[in-house]
Amino acid sequence: MVGGGPGAFIGPVHRMAAELDGHIRLVAGAFSRDDAKNNAAGRAWGVADDRIYADYSQMITAERAREEGAELVAVVTPNHLHFEVSAAALRAGLHVMSDKPATLDLAEARALAKAVAASGKLYGLTYTYTGYPMVREAREMVRRGDLGKIRKIVVEYTQGWLSKPVERDGDKQAGWRADPALAGVGGCIGDIGVHAFNIAEFVGGALVERLCADLASVVPGRILDDDCNILLRFAGGARGVLIASQISAGARNGLRLSVHGEIGGLTWSHERHTELTVDWLDAPSQVLHAGSAYLSAPARAGSRLPTGHPEGFIEAFANLYTDMADAIAAGRSDAGLVPGIADGVRGMAFVETAVAANGQGWVDLESAA
Amino acid sequence: MVGGGPGAFIGPVHRMAAELDGHIRLVAGAFSRDDAKNNAAGRAWGVADDRIYADYSQMITAERAREEGAELVAVVTPNHLHFEVSAAALRAGLHVMSDKPATLDLAEARALAKAVAASGKLYGLTYTYTGYPMVREAREMVRRGDLGKIRKIVVEYTQGWLSKPVERDGDKQAGWRADPALAGVGGCIGDIGVHAFNIAEFVGGALVERLCADLASVVPGRILDDDCNILLRFAGGARGVLIASQISAGARNGLRLSVHGEIGGLTWSHERHTELTVDWLDAPSQVLHAGSAYLSAPARAGSRLPTGHPEGFIEAFANLYTDMADAIAAGRSDAGLVPGIADGVRGMAFVETAVAANGQGWVDLESAA
């Protein structure tokens, strides 16, 4: 991994996501230019000391030289470094998984495309939303023609966390995003507008051919745009609207997509990401749920749990394990909020009492002893 | 880990959850009594061959003998083995994290309580729902007295997957749950009713003192209950209702809790687990969102992402990484649905075009080249 040290938001997400299914392990990294932070990050994640590198060049060279060196590099730096790190990794014969955007600007992106082609290696870009099961289901519905010819696509991605000039108050996440040298020419449009753009094309199945943009820097003193409203025309004739904002105070992370065809329309919302709502001209609306057997193969493949278990289930479980690990590491004699054997006894008392007294009216539930 | 081999639902969840935060690694296991399945599970999860054991006794003995042997045992077998595995691990000086219920019956649970006390080791029980940030927030609200004295608690946990006698059609998950020898005296009540019971006490802050139960075996031929309706009386005077069902056809996994006090009430629903709704006698309703800065410490500690990023975010990310890992492992030249450099170029073209033409009306977006 390159980047992702303390204070980063997306680095830890890459680490957790990469390791979740047990096929990938974080084994090496150059997490921060600051030595202390670099070591802290590496050790927290179980990386051996000799594979915590001072910079990405050292990392690439050393890992290529190891017998069982890393095969895939996760690029999670600020935008301005995406190109050079990705290109170097590819040249060295490593696969790349890069956070978005691919590069700082279009020229770099084109150069990187050539580098990918020349390398024969895989290059992946984490437009996260393409990974949601119900986004993949939506794409399948459009591809199969379920909705008829697509006529209209509206995508809205609203946040409010840049409503104040927090980049001038030391917010690291806001800081680099507001600096053209690190973020590129796009502010909100480059940070979240591209996600909206990508998902519109990914699901809608047609490329944007023309656009009419109204970008604004709403917060006084901000250089880059923090609010975007864009009219779209797609190949094939569909019209669309893309709204992205980081100054919609109160909004959290509201990505919402609707695609309408001749006979029906679908809506997907990030805050309800396990559901896909489909409305029809002449029939009841449908709600498709992640994890269901009736979904398409790409959607089914994206769920680790039965339907009705929102993906937060794993994290809730992980909270218990992490509390337990903390208690073990600290040598504590209890694990805080983690239910313990007293809760276990109590549960069994509940079950046995209820079964024994079934249909017989009121009985006492003795407190566990 | 003991149990959790191929076909299990909860074993993989334990593995992913335990490893998520990087503090715990799965290093050893006895995953299945079937040799082939045991090895398959261990290898899929990166366990070294010499730490894949034929049974839990071997595992405990061998791991205790290693210099850096396992410290914590995850018990994910069917219910009837929970006691013996947990007790053996504790006796050997290992911490235990057990899937619920703690044991097959109350007598075993009481015996295990003594074993825990004697061992001086930690024992955790994965009543999963206690790990959700907004469940912890709800508990804090009740403890702080925000709602006034608690008067009523309603908890409903409805599933529909046992609406047909699938245990007689080879469904492994349904099979052991329907067999009293493996599951204990409780069917639905032991499988999900205890979760509902536990969350009601965990959040409501008072113990159940009396109950009046109506349990039924609705599907013909089923021995254990598959539907439960129970009236509750809590210490302190609150009344309550617990509804649990596995034959509510169409229901997915609908756990829903409401707690009402003298001046307000809260509602939490598993299908919207990042939200906590609070209604007041004389003021606007509130919706609290996971990850927000205004939450209590226990709730904040349970989120890995900023507000508005539902926890499925990690899994969506992981889908991209897993597709990438699959492509690498298979030596494929593309990574399927994972966005690639062409998408990266396209995104940059979108940003640059929109910024350059901002406010100038319609322009073409050239297809990437």
Next chain:
Amino acid sequence: MVGGGPGAFIGPVHRMAAELDGHIRLVAGAFSRDDAKNNAAGRAWGVADDRIYADYSQMITAERAREEGAELVAVVTPNHLHFEVSAAALRAGLHVMSDKPATLDLAEARALAKAVAASGKLYGLTYTYTGYPMVREAREMVRRGDLGKIRKIVVEYTQGWLSKPVERDGDKQAGWRADPALAGVGGCIGDIGVHAFNIAEFVGGALVERLCADLASVVPGRILDDDCNILLRFAGGARGVLIASQISAGARNGLRLSVHGEIGGLTWSHERHTELTVDWLDAPSQVLHAGSAYLSAPARAGSRLPTGHPEGFIEAFANLYTDMADAIAAGRSDAGLVPGIADGVRGMAFVETAVAANGQGWVDLESAA
């Protein structure tokens, strides 16, 4: 109309509802025992002075004597008068529409049943919820067998407005409901529990045969119950739970019904009354919307507006008309929030400007002149 004078909640609802479709007019009434209030109510509703009566007996006698006297009596008094007013009206040959409950107690109800039979007149009881289009659709679905044999019915009706002893602070609505002489033996159960009971049988299609009740008077000093939890067994074998509460602080008027059969389940909630959600064992969930062409005849007949126009549409419209009527009555030169011709000009300017400049980029919208 008998009852419904100033301070009443349900009287005005009866008047508006009765007149809504233009088939019924309020022409006479005995609205209050207090002369001034009686006259005020009658005049506000356009009743001729000579048809505002001092009591219901006078009203019945006088109206029967008129050539075109009233045909239908709406009984909207407190519960303890329902019987005598209804019986008197029926004896006089008038049809009756009574607010619920039918009478103060069961003995009266049985006597009234005889009176209805003897009279040959129609007797209707406003269990309001049976009038909702989607409740009628739900009933049809059960009757048609869409869900298979019914197994479970859960109905919940929660309010919070009696969380404090408001009946002792002069709240007229709370006052008579808390007084056994006026309300009967049931408090919450008689006020809203019967609605829940009625809708469960109306939709579920089977009668309750057995019950197990836990009723409480939660607010200190209150005589009648204000919280009810009841286990139910229906003819045919379905089990059920009925929860009714008026001390669930923060709850507004949350009536919610779920009915599960062998292959699917339906859920209807009063706060989303235009929707009916249906979940299936093996297929996407469905949401049926009031006013849709695909609904059953009884459901279609209950909508006055196209789908997507929630019934509040009429009231929103009525707010404009009422503001207008107020302005006319007061001789004011403007009608407050009612949009006027300036808004009309502005709207036309918007339309013409947008149409004229379609596709041509930015243009000014001149302020109306």
Next chain:
Amino acid sequence: MVGGGPGAFIGPVHRMAAELDGHIRLVAGAFSRDDAKNNAAGRAWGVADDRIYADYSQMITAERAREEGAELVAVVTPNHLHFEVSAAALRAGLHVMSDKPATLDLAEARALAKAVAASGKLYGLTYTYTGYPMVREAREMVRRGDLGKIRKIVVEYTQGWLSKPVERDGDKQAGWRADPALAGVGGCIGDIGVHAFNIAEFVGGALVERLCADLASVVPGRILDDDCNILLRFAGGARGVLIASQISAGARNGLRLSVHGEIGGLTWSHERHTELTVDWLDAPSQVLHAGSAYLSAPARAGSRLPTGHPEGFIEAFANLYTDMADAIAAGRSDAGLVPGIADGVRGMAFVETAVAANGQGWVDLESAA
């Protein structure tokens, strides 16, 4: 009333709305140019035969000549007649309530503005959505500055009912809307776009100064627009987007408004019209409910029912009354789905049985007798 005869959608809404609060009566009309339809409409609504007029001129003349003639004219004709009817009524000294848009085009609208001013009479325009309590609350919040300076306004009004060329299949509603001679230059924009425009200015509190429009006639052969996407700039600097569509197949009548200021944002949706959601930068979200005591005076004034009683309550009630009226008119001996005395007896049996057996376990509920 002028217009609104059989087949019209909005005429009956005007009639019900005008009469709802008992301050206005429909006493006269020219409902249709077709004699039979004209008489049918008038009689169905209880208008005396001698006040059903052949055309609006006759109506105005005759009503002005009556001692207690009509004071207010409701104009519910197709758009092309709005001007002449409204102007004639005003000239004759009558108040006017007109359906929107005010006139066929801008020139007429300006002429009508002069006519209103000259008449000294009131002129109201039914931009319906301004009548919703929670829209009025939203307006108050913006006016009070609760959200800080307004930065962004997004309004979306989507329908799908014109997804096919139904105007060529005899759909009367679609027919006149698709004909420029009757509807004016705007199709979708004139029909629903102006509602969206009006509500954006009504709530947002600032006028649109510039716009950039993308209108399309998506259905082949249609002359007027059926889909609109418009970028907006408001006085004071706020940006906005207006989306209106009648070809979003599956959409019902989805009007949705969001307004974001410096410190918070509000969202109102027609399909959940009793709720107003407010999101804050640093505090829990709020949901305000219609009918609550904490609302502003304009919002409180717009509710006829306690909170939690969606306005459909009146219509549900009305369904019972109408079924009753039908049964009376037809001389039937039962009133169909209207609950009757058997239901009344049953309800009382339920209450008495539950109260008598409270806390005593299971008892039989005898079927009513």
